[in-house]
Amino acid sequence: MTPDLLEEGTKRREAYLARQASALTVGESGGQAASFGRVVSSTGEVDTAHGGILYVDDITVSFDGFRALNKLTLNIAVGELRCIIGPNGAGKTTMMDVITGKTKPDSGRAFFGSNIDLLRLRESEIAGRGIGRKFQKPTVFEQLSVFENLELALKMDRRVRASLMHKLTSADSDRIAEMLKLIHLKDSGSRTAGDLSHGQKQWLEIGMLLMQDPKLLLLDEPVAGMTDEETERTAELFLSLEGTHSLVVVEHDMKFIGELVNGGQREKKKIVTVLHEGSVLAEGALADVQANERVVEVYLGR
């Protein structure tokens, strides 16, 4: 390791410690400390040996002078279910754009695990490394059948030649059948996806995400347009994924957030992050966040 790299690592660690001291709570979010000074490699599997799956550090994105993200820092631990709330324009979707490679930030860094530099990869590569994203508006392949939608999301070689030669194995079919059951579309496999209801499309998209077998799921308003019953089932689904997957849920629906935070088997308190004007306004247990004066001012008490 070269001396200047060591020096850079020290500098960053100091900056990090300073920030940590001023943060509200850090909880069990992946500690970044251990990864400083490691050589970055952008190939191979994600390295989560240090307990963190996503490190977003000091990200700034501006559009024509307007700062959509302002030195945003966010860490997600392996297996964590993190809820992110914030008023419109707080930068939630832009944050997801940065993590999934759609928008390149002006400054800052974003790592998947401790070894994958997200800012150097394209969308498809990031998805291939194990980050799945659900859009705000349900986005499925409207003119293909539900079955085909899931088939395309199936984890396999994504290259052109492989797709041309691909034959569906019975193990694959079984997986798809299981997924259809899980997302409550058991009898709709041959239906055209465009004919599904809004809530069913949301589920199909979640199902497609799960077919990719991602390590980290980014879910942008996953229950928008769902009935109460569907919302409840979705919360159950997410809670069942907690632990085996890391989830980041952006949501407006406080009832749903409540279900996510209070449900599940884990005894530790889950962290809720409040975004405002492109940076973290508050972070901590739901009750603490809800009691935070500034949060009440900008968001909850509007």
Added chain:
Amino acid sequence: MLRHLLNSVLVAAVSAASFVSGSAIALTSDTAKRIAVGENDDRIKALSDALTNPDEALARLIDALLDDSAKVAGDAVLLVNNGKAIHAATGAATTLPATAEDVVNNNRMRNELEGAKAALGLFSESLTKRNNAIVQLKDSADEGKLPLIDRALAKETDAGLKAKLEQLRAAMLVASSDKQKRLDAVAALASSSQPSVRSLLQERLNAGGETDPDVRAALSTAVKAIEGRLVWGERLGVIFSGLSLGSILFLVALGLAITYGLMGVINMAHGELMMIGAYATYLVQNAFRQHLPNAFDFYIIAAIPMSFFAAALVGAALERTVIRWLYGRPLETLLATWGISLVLIQTMRTFFGAQNVPVENPSWLSGGVQVMSNLILPYNRIAILFFSFFVLATVWLLISKTRLGLFVRGVTQNRSMAACMGVNTAKIDTYAFALGAGIAGLAGCALSQVGNVGPDLGQGYIVDSFMVVVLGGVGQLAGTVYAGLGLGVLNKLLEGWTGAVLAKIIVLAFIVIFIQRRPQGIFALKGRSAEA
């Protein structure tokens, strides 16, 4: 030797007696044959020999060769007209033998023939024809035509033409075989400020031209002197024609900036709306000519609103019947509007015929202001330049300062919100599209003053104008202006360097590459990318 002697005798004879009498027996059938058949080099030699001694028969032969009605049968060259043949040399009627073969002329031979035809024009009765001949000969000046010029000089009475002939003569003399003659010619030419003289002298300096050091030095000085006089005129000329093209492009694109830029409608029939504006101008012109001949010079004042409303009306009808149903489906809009353009073109052909119709400039728009020896700014182009800025200012005011503009902006930015605020969005769509179409009509009116008016008028501009909008960035009036003017000037600058077609290709390639780098245009608004 004998031929040489004969030639000089004949030259003397013709110089003495004006050849218009035509009785001379200058063109023998042998000469005619040597002009018509053989290797190109020999034919050209024969032609220039014959030119030293022109007569009507030669003029007749050249005309026939140029329109491919000359045939060769055996030793005789025959000219065929309406199935009747005459001998090239004598003009005597004869029958056309079945064995007669066509005379084939390639490009080089054709150029020579054109030059020869021009040379004969020097002796025309008409002043303009003589002038044209001089202009044409300038491009193909060589020593071989010298005797011809001398004779023309001797006969010329008009002072202006005489001066031009002198210069032409000097141009031929720079290539003379006598050094002193060359030096004199260079000195005479150095006082010129014509671009063609400069290129002529420049050519002599190139490899294969002048070899004598003294003459070369004189040539260099002369070229520099002329260049100094020309350079500013040229630069300004390029910039002006660039601005002129740019102003037309941006007038064309301004309408698109509204329909495509603001409304997002890909209107492939935009060019045809221009065509409607141009035809409206034509109709107004005809009406004035017929009913108000005294006020003919002011028809254009009436044509401007007419072309606007004609195109706007058609635009509104299109929006109501077709385009309205295709909002949000750009590719379908593209196809449907292409279909509309076909129908409009064919409609014009049905009513006005497939030929171009004549649109005359009012007298105060024809001609131009002579700024420098090689720089004339035509009035019509100056007027269009101002007109386009006037239209731009009006549109800008309309969009940014009026209630209609506010509604248009509101509807295009957030349709449902505008609808909630009680704006009749359907009506606003129609108005906005009609406005864009009307501006296209104005562009057509402007175009009618500088170009041809025909059913295909719009086709040539559609690619260019879309390029301007795409380059300027969607939804941007300012971007459209910069892109239009910029592309115009760039096009003209390149044209001087590579020629018109290559310039256009380079500009298109440049835009294609540019869009790759900045898909949103020069003045793109960055924004949070919504999904899909």
Added chain:
Amino acid sequence: MNTSIMSSTVNQSTATLLGTRARMALAAVIAILVLVIPIFNLVVPADSVFHLSDYAVSLLGKIMCYAICALAMDLIWGYTGILSLGHGLFFALGGYAMGMYLMRQIGREGVYKSDLPDFMVFLDWKEVPWHWLGSQSFVVQMFLVVAVPGVLAFVFGYFAFRSRIKGVYFSIITQALTYASMLLFFRNETGFGGNNGFTDFKRLLGIPTATSSMRVTLCVLTGLILVVFYVMSKAIIASKYGRVLQAIRDAESRVLFTGYNTLWYKLSIWTLSAMMCGVAGALYVPQVGIINPGEMSPAASIEIAIWTAVGGRATLIGPIVGAFFVNGAKSWFTVTFPEYWLYFLGAMFIAVTLFLPQGIVGLVRKLSAKYANPTKRGAP
């Protein structure tokens, strides 16, 4: 297990490419091509009502060339959602590659009796320019028929798709590309005969082109290549690759975030589509006997799109039906009511986009579903 859905869906994706009925239909088409056309043109006497005229044979051959273009357009537009206004260019490039070979086959029988093509003699050129060096060889030129459109499409597509140019932007820059090429080919200096292009062909592979048997051979060959392309397209669309293409059309960002690098999918189908057009152009030129830059006009490219749209996008039979319908109508109109042809064509553009988004095939399917099952709404 969930046998009910599994059986239907798995069968659908693992079934053989063509069902029994489709195979029969295909066999019938091939039989018509190989047997009926030659016999009715060459064997049946000219005064018989069953005689197929030379005009009909060359019209059929010409339209089948167009059908190949429409099929290629369908792969890129109907299935992948990318509207190309540059397919006329690829068609013309294939045609020019073939035309160069045909020009050299004229030999010394041109007007100037020279080894060089006439237009070169006219321009006073003394030898063939560099890009004509391989033109004596049939093999080289046939390679260029697919290679030139393919390479151009690949390079252009690589940069366009990499910069995420899509939708109308892509259509417009392909149009600009086509337009620029047309201007280039209009120039004499480019070395492709300028305005006049190539014509007056005499021989193909040493055999005279202006004979009935040559005409029939070319027509049958075109038909067989159309069948091969059709089956190939069917295989492509039935594969998972084909479903990725349709997914790109429906929601490209979803495909990206599912981990597919859409660049290579779009680029591969775009290049293939361009090469198919090149082949169509090469078959077209000896049958119509001329190629000039007019084939590169923006209008020619946009017409290919309308054949596809009229027949029915995103069905494979649709573009072929569309090419036959529109061009059949064109040859009827231009003979009977020449001045109304553009009205008809224009009206077709408008009517198809407004009223028949699924084209003729979609209409037929809707109607047959309606009559077969009057109680149910037309299922897709």
